[in-house]
Amino acid sequence: MMITFGNVSRFYNNWPALESINLQVQPGEFLVVSGPSGAGKTTLFRHIWMGDLPSTGTVEVAGYRSDRIRKSDLPFLRRKLGIVFQDFRLLPERTVFDNVALPLQVAGTSPKAIRRRVFALLAEMELNHRRGSFPHELSGGEQQRVAIARAMVAHPVILLADEPTGNLDPEVSRMVIDLLIEINRSGTAVILATHDPRQVPAGTARFLYLERGRLVNPGVWDGYKQL
Amino acid sequence: MIHLIRNAIHEGLLNIRRKLGSFLITLLMVSLSFMVFDIFLIISWNLGTALKDEQENVGIEVFLSDNITEVQAVILADIVSGMEGVRSVYYVSPEEAEAVFRADLPEQADLLTLLGPQFHLPPSIQISLHPDYRTSEKVGALARTVSGMDGVEDIVYGKEYLPGLTRAVDILEKLVILAGLVLAVSLSLVVANTVRLAVARRALTVQIMSIVGAPGWFVKVPFLGEGLLTGVAGAAGSLLLTLAVSWMLSSSLPHDFLPGRWIMLVLILGASSGAAGSWIGMKSGIPKPRS
Numbered sequence: 001m002m003i004t005f006g007n008v009s010r011f012y013n014n015w016p017a018l019e020s021i022n023l024q025v026q027p028g029e030f031l032v033v034s035g036p037s038g039a040g041k042t043t044l045f046r047h048i049w050m051g052d053l054p055s056t057g058t059v060e061v062a063g064y065r066s067d068r069i070r071k072s073d074l075p076f077l078r079r080k081l082g083i084v085f086q087d088f089r090l091l092p093e094r095t096v097f098d099n100v101a102l103p104l105q106v107a108g109t110s111p112k113a114i115r116r117r118v119f120a121l122l123a124e125m126e127l128n129h130r131r132g133s134f135p136h137e138l139s140g141g142e143q144q145r146v147a148i149a150r151a152m153v154a155h156p157v158i159l160l161a162d163e164p165t166g167n168l169d170p171e172v173s174r175m176v177i178d179l180l181i182e183i184n185r186s187g188t189a190v191i192l193a194t195h196d197p198r199q200v201p202a203g204t205a206r207f208l209y210l211e212r213g214r215l216v217n218p219g220v221w222d223g224y225k226q227l
Numbered sequence: 228m229i230h231l232i233r234n235a236i237h238e239g240l241l242n243i244r245r246k247l248g249s250f251l252i253t254l255l256m257v258s259l260s261f262m263v264f265d266i267f268l269i270i271s272w273n274l275g276t277a278l279k280d281e282q283e284n285v286g287i288e289v290f291l292s293d294n295i296t297e298v299q300a301v302i303l304a305d306i307v308s309g310m311e312g313v314r315s316v317y318y319v320s321p322e323e324a325e326a327v328f329r330a331d332l333p334e335q336a337d338l339l340t341l342l343g344p345q346f347h348l349p350p351s352i353q354i355s356l357h358p359d360y361r362t363s364e365k366v367g368a369l370a371r372t373v374s375g376m377d378g379v380e381d382i383v384y385g386k387e388y389l390p391g392l393t394r395a396v397d398i399l400e401k402l403v404i405l406a407g408l409v410l411a412v413s414l415s416l417v418v419a420n421t422v423r424l425a426v427a428r429r430a431l432t433v434q435i436m437s438i439v440g441a442p443g444w445f446v447k448v449p450f451l452g453e454g455l456l457t458g459v460a461g462a463a464g465s466l467l468l469t470l471a472v473s474w475m476l477s478s479s480l481p482h483d484f485l486p487g488r489w490i491m492l493v494l495i496l497g498a499s500s501g502a503a504g505s506w507i508g509m510k511s512g513i514p515k516p517r518s
Contacts, residue, residue: 049438051438071443072442072443074437074440075440075441075442075443076440077440078437078438078439078440079439079440083438083439089431089434089435091431091432091435092431093245102435102436102439103439103440105234105238106231106234106436106439106440106441106442106445107231107440108228108229108230108231108234109230110230111230150439154439154440
């Protein structure tokens with residue numbers, strides 16, 4: 001298993017942000033986690049990249065267990081993950097190239113290898129002509145593609161996308177979802193958090209629904225049209 | 228690993244370049260604070276040197292009886308030279324004393340002529356002391372021993388100013404240490420505040436770096452480097468400013484600039500204040516990553 005949640009609960013001042021979550025994600029799987037705002041989608045993601053640890057239960061991600069992980073292990077776990085946020089989180093004072101190169105720089109990759117990989121990825125994502133631009137010079141769709149490129153540049157085994165289309169118009173949203181599907185087809189496990197699961201075509205992913213920190217109807221989603 | 232270290236240093240330099248204006252203002256502030264310390268050090272150094280020179284001259288002059296023969300005086304000098312704390316002893320005959328008097332006080336030379344050929348200045352022994360024996364207590368003890376010896380008429384040593392001199396050197400040394408400590412603490416706080424502001428300014432960068440897998444030290448090194456550089460460059464800048472002021476005042480107020488080891492002390496103080504400031508700033512400033 002790539003990710004295992006074993007009876008995970010997380011409380012903030014006795015308020016349950018996550019409650020009794022049991023979940024397994026296989027390598028190369030596409031998982032869509034939906035639910036209303038405040039349902040716990042982001043908290044679930046934080047537990048995957050271990051920015052937060054469970055109050056009870058354990059999370060295991062790519063061989064790292066939440067109850068055994070040391071602070072010094074966190075960078076190595078996070079290098080196996082790519083994370084995309086709703087608000088892009090691009091560094092405003094850096095160019096597209098530098099933003100995308102960041103995960104490789106912090107991993108100690110040589111400048112030559114960084115250049116090769118970033119150029120190839122930007123070309124693949126049709127962003128090569130924008131490599132010298134700053135984030136504020138890009139459209140929302142372009143910014144999110146840059147954020148996805150940054151998440152993918154170090155060949156992660158899991159891509160976490162937390163409401164990546166939340167700030168985009170429907171047409172650009174569709175392009176971003178298509179891009180995530182394509183990434184998944186190339187073998188990367190993708191976990192997408194969205195309040196609107198209808199964006200993802202049925203049959204391409206496993207759907208989960210979170211409500212008040214609890215997984216409702218876990219398993220293969222077969223009724224998203226009823227939402 | 229080499230690339231990682233290089234990238235961390237590059238990141239630090241990039242951060243300074245991006246906020247060059249505020250970095251230079253901080254640098255100027257640190258330089259001016261250090262300059263006050265440098266000036267204090269120069270005053271202390273020159274005062275200390277003058278006091279030490281004075282202390283260097285501390286000795287005992289033993290005036291002998293008029294009727295003592297030269298042979299007896301030499302024997303006496305020989306006994307004194309064997310005493311603890313005595314570095315050397317020099318016998319001054321009446322003739323040499325007169326020659327010295329005439330050379331040192333030419334305007335009063337007539338006095339000797341008026342007193343006539345039967346008047347002689349008394350012979351004396353000049354005692355030079357080892358540095359450790361130049362304190363008022365030790366000089367006083369030796370003077371009392373010598374004053375009890377046969378043929379000794381009078382003893383002169385700086386009993387009035389010696390205790391004050393010893394105390395002054397002692398206080399000055401303590402003041403330099405105290406001022407250094409006060410400055411180190413206040414500069415650490417200035418640097419800590421600067422680093423805290425820099426961390427707050429780069430909160431997003433710090434968070435993203437942590438999320439994309441940067442090791443803790445990679446995030447911290449640029450801030451530590453910035454603090455260290457602020458401290459060392461601020462100290463070096465203050466030395467240059469102080470040197471310029473010292474050069475401008477040198478003709479009207481002759482003095483020595485700081486010796487090499489004191490310059491090193493200022494730079495080390497700058498580096499340690501900078502490093503301590505960075506550490507404090509990072510400890511309270513670096514945010515935890517959030518999503």
